[in-house]
Amino acid sequence: MVDASLSRPPVRRAPVETAARVRLRRTLELTGRVLSDPTTVIGLVIIILMLAMALLAPVITTPNVPDPYQMPRDWGAVRMPPLTEGHLLGTTNNGGDVLYGVIWGARTSLYLSLLVVSITVVVGTIIGSIAGFLGGRFDNVLMRIVDVFLSIPELIFALAIAAVLGPSFANIVLALAVTFWVKYARIMRAQIIRVKQNDYVDAARVIGDSKLRIYFKDILPNSITPVMVQATMDMGHVVLVGATLAFIGLSEAGIAEWGVLVSEGQAGISSGRWWASTFPGLMVFLWALAFNLVGDGLRDALDPRTEGR
Amino acid sequence: MTMTADASLARQPATAADDLVVSVRGLEKHFPIKEGALQRVVGQVRAVDGVSFDIRRGETVGLVGESGCGKTTLGRCVAALSDPTGGGIYFGLSAQHRDRLDALLAVPEARRGEAERRALAEIEAAHRIDRLQGNAWRNFRRNCQVVFQDSFASLNPRHLVKDIVGRPLEVYREASGTALTERVVELLEQVGLGRQHLYRYPHQFSGGQRQRISIARALALNPEFIVLDEPTSALDVSVQAQILNLLHDLQQQRNLAYLFITHNLSVVRHMADRIVVMYLGRVAEAGPTEAIFDRPEHPYTGALLAANPDLTDDLDGAMRTLEGSVPDPARPPQGCRFHTRCPVVTPACGWEVDDVVRWLADREAGFDRLSGVERKDAFEADLVFEDDAAVAKLSAALRSDAVPMAMREATEALEVRGRKLHVRFRRVSEVELTPRGPHHEAACVRSGPLPV
Numbered sequence: 001m002v003d004a005s006l007s008r009p010p011v012r013r014a015p016v017e018t019a020a021r022v023r024l025r026r027t028l029e030l031t032g033r034v035l036s037d038p039t040t041v042i043g044l045v046i047i048i049l050m051l052a053m054a055l056l057a058p059v060i061t062t063p064n065v066p067d068p069y070q071m072p073r074d075w076g077a078v079r080m081p082p083l084t085e086g087h088l089l090g091t092t093n094n095g096g097d098v099l100y101g102v103i104w105g106a107r108t109s110l111y112l113s114l115l116v117v118s119i120t121v122v123v124g125t126i127i128g129s130i131a132g133f134l135g136g137r138f139d140n141v142l143m144r145i146v147d148v149f150l151s152i153p154e155l156i157f158a159l160a161i162a163a164v165l166g167p168s169f170a171n172i173v174l175a176l177a178v179t180f181w182v183k184y185a186r187i188m189r190a191q192i193i194r195v196k197q198n199d200y201v202d203a204a205r206v207i208g209d210s211k212l213r214i215y216f217k218d219i220l221p222n223s224i225t226p227v228m229v230q231a232t233m234d235m236g237h238v239v240l241v242g243a244t245l246a247f248i249g250l251s252e253a254g255i256a257e258w259g260v261l262v263s264e265g266q267a268g269i270s271s272g273r274w275w276a277s278t279f280p281g282l283m284v285f286l287w288a289l290a291f292n293l294v295g296d297g298l299r300d301a302l303d304p305r306t307e308g309r
Numbered sequence: 310m311t312m313t314a315d316a317s318l319a320r321q322p323a324t325a326a327d328d329l330v331v332s333v334r335g336l337e338k339h340f341p342i343k344e345g346a347l348q349r350v351v352g353q354v355r356a357v358d359g360v361s362f363d364i365r366r367g368e369t370v371g372l373v374g375e376s377g378c379g380k381t382t383l384g385r386c387v388a389a390l391s392d393p394t395g396g397g398i399y400f401g402l403s404a405q406h407r408d409r410l411d412a413l414l415a416v417p418e419a420r421r422g423e424a425e426r427r428a429l430a431e432i433e434a435a436h437r438i439d440r441l442q443g444n445a446w447r448n449f450r451r452n453c454q455v456v457f458q459d460s461f462a463s464l465n466p467r468h469l470v471k472d473i474v475g476r477p478l479e480v481y482r483e484a485s486g487t488a489l490t491e492r493v494v495e496l497l498e499q500v501g502l503g504r505q506h507l508y509r510y511p512h513q514f515s516g517g518q519r520q521r522i523s524i525a526r527a528l529a530l531n532p533e534f535i536v537l538d539e540p541t542s543a544l545d546v547s548v549q550a551q552i553l554n555l556l557h558d559l560q561q562q563r564n565l566a567y568l569f570i571t572h573n574l575s576v577v578r579h580m581a582d583r584i585v586v587m588y589l590g591r592v593a594e595a596g597p598t599e600a601i602f603d604r605p606e607h608p609y610t611g612a613l614l615a616a617n618p619d620l621t622d623d624l625d626g627a628m629r630t631l632e633g634s635v636p637d638p639a640r641p642p643q644g645c646r647f648h649t650r651c652p653v654v655t656p657a658c659g660w661e662v663d664d665v666v667r668w669l670a671d672r673e674a675g676f677d678r679l680s681g682v683e684r685k686d687a688f689e690a691d692l693v694f695e696d697d698a699a700v701a702k703l704s705a706a707l708r709s710d711a712v713p714m715a716m717r718e719a720t721e722a723l724e725v726r727g728r729k730l731h732v733r734f735r736r737v738s739e740v741e742l743t744p745r746g747p748h749h750e751a752a753c754v755r756s757g758p759l760p761v
Contacts, residue, residue: 017508019469026510199463202390203523207477207530208450221467 033301040297046290050283054106061100069104069255071096079268082275090275092264094254098279104256105280108169109287113238116176121231123177124184125224131185132192133215143189149182158241162250169252172245176238183234184227191223198222229299236291243284258284327404330534330566331364331387331453334414337395338382342639354639356382358590359396363407364534369560369567371581371598373574373613377635379590381538384570388455388536389438399436400449406432451481454527458539460519464511470497470522471507477529496525500555517548524555534566542573553579574617578602583748586610589638589646592742596749606751609647611759643687644737645754656718657754659737662690668712669703683729688736689722691729700730707732 034040053060057068064072074087074095082090082098089098131142149157161175195201196219204214239258245251246259253260258280265276337360339353356379364370372380385391387398402410413421413429421429433440441449457463464473475493478484484492494504500521511519520540527535537556541549553576559565569580577584577598584601586594586609594607605611612631633650636642642649644659649667651658662684669679678699683691694700704725708717722733742750 017505019471019508022469022508022510199457199459200465202385203455203457203463203526204465204476205390206388206450206453206455207480207526208447209476209480213480217468218465222465 030301034297037297037300039293040301043290043293043297046286047294050106050287050290051110053103054110057103057107061103064100069108071101071254071256071261079273081273089279090273092261092276093268093273094264096254096261096264098261098265098276101256101261102258102279102283105258105261105283106287108255108257109239109242109283112169112173112176112242113235115173116180116238116242117231117234119177120181120234121184121227124181124186125188125227127181128185128188129192129215129220132189133196133211133219135193139189142185146182146185149179150186154179155241155244158245159248159250162245167250167252169255169257172242172251175245175250176242180234180238183230187226187230188223191226192219195219195223225302226299229295229302232291232298233295234291236288236295239284240288328366329363329402329404329407330366330400331568332399332402332407332410333363333383333387333396334361334399334410335396336360336383336386336393336398338379338386338391339394352639355590355641356638357386357393358638358641360585360587360590360592361396362585362592362595364566364568366533366566367560367564368583369569369581371577371584372568372570372587373572373577373584374587375572375613375635377638378587379638380570380572380587383587384455384536384538384568387568388453389449390455392439397433397437397439399432400438400441400453402432402436406436410436447481451530452533453536454530454532454534455536455538456520456523456527456540458543460516460523460543461511463523464519466511469508469510470502473511473522474525474529477526481530483530492529493525496529497522499528499559500525501551515548516544517552520544520552521555524552524559528559528563531563532565534568536568536570538570539572540569541576542571549576556580574613586613589635589641591646592752593647594749594751594753595742596746596751600746600749604746604749605759606745606749607647607753608651608653608755608759610751612650612652643739645740645752653755653759654713654715655754656715656735657737658715658719659740660716660719660734661687662732662734663687664716665692665707665732689731689733691726691731693729695728697728700725700728704730 035044057063064070071092071094074091074097076095077084077087077091078095079093080087080091082088084090087097087099089102091097092101127142127146131139158172158175158179161178162171165171165174198218201214201218204218209217242251243257243259243262246257247263249263251257251260253264261280262277262284265273265278265280268274268276336357337355338357339355341350342352342354343349344351358379360379360383362370372383374380382391386393389398399407399410409428410432413425413432416425435445438446438449468476471490471493474496475484475489478489478492490507493507497503497506502518502521502525506514506518506522511522514522523540540556541552544552556567557580560567567580569577571577581598584594584596584598585592586601586607588609593609594601594605596606601610602614605614609631616631631650636646636649640663642659642663643661644657645651648654648658648660649664662682666682678695679692680695681693683693685691692700692703694703704723706712707720707723710717719735720732721735722731724731740752740754742752743756745751745756
């Protein structure tokens with residue numbers, strides 16, 4: 001060894017490093033970067049409040065029996081304005097408590113977005129990965145299918161599916177899942193095609209690692225970031241589109257769902273009963289806004305051009 | 310595929326010390342050019358077009374050429390990262406097997422008898438890397454490693470150094486747990502790094518240190534052979550020297566063979582035992598390093614040397630400039646591929662219709678009146694013009710000293726036929742490698758030393 005010492009930094013007696021400690025530090029660093037943006041923090045706070053509301057719904061309200069997702073009906077207190085005793089945000093035309101709807105609606109939205117986003121992320125990632133990793137004929141066939149899906153406007157497509165299947169919450173989940181996976185397939189394919197050109201993938205081939213291990217160790221972890229950003233944004237977007245479908249009557253009537261509540265309350269707006277639509281509408285707005293803010297923050301913090309450099 | 314070149318290679322008599330790590334024979338890598346919605350194949354980019362050479366145990370072969378000459382593609386084929394479209398790469402041939410193989414390949418495919426075909430298939434099954442199976446394939450994979458040019462892109466940014474260097478050991482289940490960590494430390498120490506670097510990410514290192522990590526990874530499986538694809542061209546000159554010395558020391562300690570791919574002649578002079586100069590997918594010249602530097606036989610080698618003033622002081626004059634750019638490898642020039650840029654070109658170098666078209670393209674006046682080229686073949690065509698005056702003008706120009714003397718002498722026919730100008734050049738076949746000295750060969754129609 002001739003001049004190896006030239007590039008060797010002076011040996012310091014540093015504390016013993018372990019892989020776990022280094023990885024933890026990196027995670028903390030990333031978290032710090034995400035939290036350094038105030039708008040992201042605002043979004044996160046809103047999301048945490050929403051989640052707390054959704055999780056604590058059975059504690060802070062008296063669940064309706066037998067189905068807590070159905071609006072309770074108080075026929076003795078119909079069309080009451082906000083700040084009425086027992087009905088802090090007023091009641092609807094049918095005597096439904098708006099506050100109950102807002103709180104349990106958060107739970108419905110959480111269900112809806114988690115279900116749709118997890119299904120679409122998994123399906124889209126698998127299909128995009130097959131297309132991008134295997135290429136050739138698989139790529140051609142899969143991407144033409146994706147093109148067909150993309151050629152139909154998202155909302156109209158979801159609307160058509162939900163209309164054909166009939167009005168129900170489960171059908172909204174299905175309609176949104178069928179429409180939303182395409183984006184993930186596209187993003188994932190593009191990422192994989194980009195990442196697999198990196199020399200470290202060839203380096204892994206040279207040492208004789210298997211295709212599957214190369215995919216899971218080298219390709220997937222380096223291509224998943226934009227999918228995660230998109231998924232965060234879609235947590236909000238799904239609720240927005242879901243509420244739209246519910247608003248035009250494709251969900252079950254009478255359930256505690258923000259879109260349904262806006263729909264039920266909108267007839268009264270012209271008569272001055274603004275509360276029945278406004279509060280659930282505001283929730284949809286805040287939910288979508290919060291996830292968009294966090295999604296943007298994640299994108300900036302995890303930008304592959306700056307990350308790890 | 311042209312196999313005739315192999316038969317003419319000048320070779321030493323076979324001895325055991327002469328065992329080969331890698332033998333490249335008639336290697337071709339053509340990339341299809343696709344066009345239109347149906348992706349019809351409209352042509353082939355001939356990135357590597359019939360290359361043969363050997364790498365012996367413990368030897369460094371320098372592969373030199375301008376960017377775009379196919380040297381990286383060749384390196385990727387040798388490391389089995391790309392599949393060749395023709396020819397083969399043979400791993401671990403003994404000298405006897407190599408001679409047998411060359412004798413078999415010298416017979417054109419159509420004339421091979423049953424016994425010859427069987428003998429060839431036997432050698433291919435045991436040594437040709439795209440035919441290897443099971444253990445033989447794993448053996449090749451372990452013994453042939455690569456160090457890439459871009460040290461950042463070749464290390465996974467999410468993996469710790471320990472995981473990167475330890476990964477080959479993990480793949481072959483050679484070590485795990487603390488034993489793995491100790492092996493990684495050992496490897497890091499061999500490349501001038503140490504235990505303190507185990508748990509760091511690639512971005513925390515300098516370019517030179519990252520290249521050391523790449524080298525440690527390549528050494529992990531104790532290979533016989535490493536493809537070095539411009540390992541130092543992204544580094545500072547001082548760091549470059551350190552890495553080159555490291556590579557040199559490792560070679561001494563481990564009897565490694567290197568295929569050193571570079572465009573930098575001073576680096577190969579320092580590193581290589583033998584040099585292969587590539588131009589447009591073919592070997593222009595190959596030979597021992599001193600012979601190449603002292604007595605270059607191919608004008609392209611001469612031009613490369615002259616472009617490096619510190620390497621030589623007696624090779625300027627005619628050799629000083631290398632003008633123009635590398636021609637399109639989808640349509641390589643006829644004859645000698647270097648004739649379009651050669652400073653000492655002769656009438657026998659493969660003048661062709663494309664040379665006229667290229668010449669016309671260089672002067673605006675006249676070319677826009679050219680309405681078509683009716684080719685009979687690469688050497689004979691009718692150039693169709695829109696008016697008679699242009700035909701007469703070009704005809705006169707091609708007879709004058711506006712075009713190179715060698716081109717005029719290679720013209721066999723030049724006739725005005727109405728609005729067409731009929732041209733025919735001397736038909737020349739591709740220039741093959743011919744012996745120029747001990748183990749030294751060049752593909753040039755000239756013989757004798759280059760004019761100074």
